[in-house]
Amino acid sequence: AMTTREPTPDFTAQLPGDGRAGARSRELFNAALAVIPGGVNSPVRAFKSVGGDPPFIRAARGPYLLTEDGVTLVDYVGTWGPAILGHAHPEVIDAVCRAAKDGLSFGACSAAEVEFAELLCTVVPALHGGLVRLVSSGTEATMSALRLARGFTGRSKIIKADGGYHGHADMLLVAAGSGAATLGIPGSEGVPPSTVRDTLTVPFNDLAAVEKVLDEYRGAVAAIIIEPVPGNMGCVPPRPGYLQGLRDLCTREGVVLIFDEVMSGFRVALGGASQRYGVTPDLVCLGKIVGGGMPVGAYGGKREIMQHVAPLGHVYQAGTLSGNPVAVAAGLTTLQILVRDDPYPALEAIAAAVANGIAARAAQLGIPLANNRVGAMFTGFFREGDVHDYDDAKQSDLAAFAEFHREMLAHGVYLAPSQFEASFVSLAHDQAAIDHTLAAADAALAAVARRHA
Ligand code: KE4
Numbered sequence: 001a002m003t004t005r006e007p008t009p010d011f012t013a014q015l016p017g018d019g020r021a022g023a024r025s026r027e028l029f030n031a032a033l034a035v036i037p038g039g040v041n042s043p044v045r046a047f048k049s050v051g052g053d054p055p056f057i058r059a060a061r062g063p064y065l066l067t068e069d070g071v072t073l074v075d076y077v078g079t080w081g082p083a084i085l086g087h088a089h090p091e092v093i094d095a096v097c098r099a100a101k102d103g104l105s106f107g108a109c110s111a112a113e114v115e116f117a118e119l120l121c122t123v124v125p126a127l128h129g130g131l132v133r134l135v136s137s138g139t140e141a142t143m144s145a146l147r148l149a150r151g152f153t154g155r156s157k158i159i160k161a162d163g164g165y166h167g168h169a170d171m172l173l174v175a176a177g178s179g180a181a182t183l184g185i186p187g188s189e190g191v192p193p194s195t196v197r198d199t200l201t202v203p204f205n206d207l208a209a210v211e212k213v214l215d216e217y218r219g220a221v222a223a224i225i226i227e228p229v230p231g232n233m234g235c236v237p238p239r240p241g242y243l244q245g246l247r248d249l250c251t252r253e254g255v256v257l258i259f260d261e262v263m264s265g266f267r268v269a270l271g272g273a274s275q276r277y278g279v280t281p282d283l284v285c286l287g288k289i290v291g292g293g294m295p296v297g298a299y300g301g302k303r304e305i306m307q308h309v310a311p312l313g314h315v316y317q318a319g320t321l322s323g324n325p326v327a328v329a330a331g332l333t334t335l336q337i338l339v340r341d342d343p344y345p346a347l348e349a350i351a352a353a354v355a356n357g358i359a360a361r362a363a364q365l366g367i368p369l370a371n372n373r374v375g376a377m378f379t380g381f382f383r384e385g386d387v388h389d390y391d392d393a394k395q396s397d398l399a400a401f402a403e404f405h406r407e408m409l410a411h412g413v414y415l416a417p418s419q420f421e422a423s424f425v426s427l428a429h430d431q432a433a434i435d436h437t438l439a440a441a442d443a444a445l446a447a448v449a450r451r452h453a
Contacts, residue, residue, distance in 0.1 A: 008059040011066040016412025016436055021053035022069030028056045049398065050405040050417040060087035062428035065414055073414040074433045074440075076354075078424040080416075081231075081263050081288035084347070084376065085337060086428025092292050092333045099329035105321055113323035116332045120298065123266075123339065125274040126259065126284035132300030133309060134323040138262035138287030139167025141297035142225060144309075144317040145283045146171065149223035149256035151315035152305045157221040159213055159255075161204040163390025163420075165232035166225055166260050166285070170195045176390060204230055204389045205238060207245040214253050223256040224249075225285075228273030229264040231422035233390040234379035235372045243279040250282070256305065262287035262297070263422065268375035270338055276375070292334030294327035343427045347376035350434065351425045355380065357438040358445075365449040367400070377422040382448075393420060400452040407444030413437050 021029065032039035040046045040054070047054045056068040063086055065073045078084065085092065099112070113134060121127040135141050146158055146169070158171065166172045174184040174196045184196030200217070202209040204226075214221060228243055230236045250257035259281040265272040266289040274280050283301035290296050300306060310316045321327070355378040359371035362380070370381040370392075381387045382400040401419040408415050413436070415423055 008066065010061075011059065011072050012061050012064050014072040016064075016074050016440075017071040019055050019067060019071050019073040019409040019412055019414055020406070021055045022067070022071070024068040025056040026053050028068060029053045044416075044418060044421070047417045049419070050402045052406060052409075054417075055409075055414075062086040062088070063426055063430070063433040071412070073409070073412050074429075074437050075414045076423040076425065076437075077414060077416050078426055079293055080421075081267060081377075081424055082291060082293040083426050084267060084289050084343070084424070085292075085334060086426040087293075089292075089334070089337070091337060092330055095329040095333040096294070096326055099326045102325065104326050105324040107320060110323070110325050110328075112325050112328045112332060116323075116328050116335075119332065119335055119339070120286075120290075120300070123270055123335065124261075124284060124286070124300075125271050125280045126282070126301045130301050130303050131306035131309075132298055133306070133317065134328070135297040135299065135317075135319050136295045136321050136327070137167065137297045138260075138285065139169055139297070140319065141262065141285040141287055141299040142166040142172065142258075142260055143169035145258050145285050145299040146223055146225060147317065148299070148305060148309060148315045149258060149283065151313070152308050153222045153254065153256060155220055155222035156198045157200060157217050158198060159200045159202060159210065159221060159224040161226055161230065161390070162201045163204060163233035163393065164225070164227050164230060164260070166227075167262075171199050172225075174199045174201055176201070203391065204233070204236060205242050206389070207242060207249070210246065210249055214249060214255065218253070221253065221255050223258050223283075225258040225260055227263065228259045228261065228277065228279070229268055229374045229377070231263040231377055231379075232420065233393045234381055234387065234396075234420050235374060235377050235422040236379075236387055236389065236393065237372060237374050238273075238277065239388065243273070243277050247279050247281070256283060257281040258283045258285065260285045263377070264374075265289060266335070266338055267377055267424070269344060270342070289334065290331050291327055292330035294330035295321065296327045296331045341427075344375065346427060347425060350427075350429045351376045351378055353434050354378070354423075354425060354429070354437055357434070358441045361438070361441050361445050365445050367445055367449055367452075370396075376425050379419075379422050381419065397452065400448050403448050403451055404444050407447045408440050411440035411443050413440045413444075
């Protein structure tokens with residue numbers, strides 16, 4: 001039967017409750033397990049590292065999620081970044097509905113994608129005066145940018161950071177390196193050694209390690225791809241001078257500098273990390289917020305590089321739904337609102353209130369917590385001392401994190417189910433949502449103190 005559904009009642013006035021999977025979520029998860037690998041369409045959603053079944057989400061609005069068990073939760077996943085305006089922003093929903101009524105996809109040129117590209121080239125530093133190509137995910141954006149860098153330079157080696165995640169293209173699925181540069185060994189079954197033989201990993205925030213690799217492989221490295229503000233090892237700020245150092249090394253060696261701003265783009269500033277730190281890469285990869293919650297990715301940058309992309313040049317890349325009018329409506333409207341309303345001062349204040357509130361409570365209870373934040377993304381690592389790279393992050397107490405996550409969920413706060421993910425605030429996280437979050441943190445951290453001190 002066609003899936004008919006009553007409209008969701010307004011749940012935003014409802015107080016957040018216990019978000020652990022109830023009967024309905026568990027019933028749905030069992031049904032999912034019968035037909036979907038691990039019951040999920042993306043592994044991290046399975047709650048493997050925090051335990052328990054995942055709550056199923058029925059609706060989302062503003063800072064809140066509504067579970068299939070009828071429970072409201074304060075959301076800090078924000079669908080892994082896109083929901084920076086809050087879920088189901090009325091202007092975005094309206095634009096998507098209007099576009100959908102005119103057809104979902106044309107597979108042909110449309111005016112909206114030109115308007116979108118023009119705005120992207122205005123807002124994103126790496127795109128100023130350059131070219132941008134729309135795709136449908138962050139994975140497609142980074143995969144394409146790396147192929148382009150290899151085509152443009154005629155070189156094969158690529159460098160990434162240990163603990164950096166750029167989507168699941170084969171050449172990027174290398175085992176986390178250990179210490180100095182490691183030649184790629186597959187980080188997933190099904191990735192032939194030949195595919196990652198040219199992928200080198202270096203520790204994040206370590207310029208000397210990059211310089212060493214560039215000396216060793218002079219003339220053979222096509223690109224460095226980096227999350228300028230990593231979120232996939234948890235949130236780790238770049239050390240002062242690190243990004244500029246990469247920029248200078250790449251300029252000197254003719255290596256394409258690629259900023260993977262799928263997560264940090266439009267998140268840490270309107271112009272992303274490039275704007276926040278004043279460093280412009282040769283190519284930039286975008287995703288998440290760029291689609292406002294719909295499937296959109298993008299890659300672009302210097303015209304002299306981008307003109308090697310088919311059909312202008314001979315680096316092939318294509319996509320059936322690239323630039324489709326419905327996804328563009330979501331992304332373009334989101335971007336227009338970010339430009340119009342300049343939410344970044346407010347986002348900074350909201351994120352500081354939450355991150356610092358949690359850190360203060362941990363300190364009062366004697367729980368070691370490294371409070372890392374850049375703008376509206378943050379991570380509290382359950383460990384003493386600072387976290388500057390993936391090795392540091394891996395020394396966190398994962399059992400304490402899992403306990404914290406479970407207890408926060410039980411008190412109505414939905415955090416990313418992994419210590420190695422970032423938390424995200426939205427413009428919709430009002431004082432009530434923040435107060436509820438910090439009250440939950442009181443209880444959750446007290447539980448951690450009892451069990452893990
Ligand atoms: P997608 O292919 O998932 O749209 O984007 C891949 C990607 C690329 N680059 C960065 C910096 C990213 O953070 C991502 C995706 N991030 C994960 C969260 N860590 C998405 C969540 C998931 O995998 O389900």
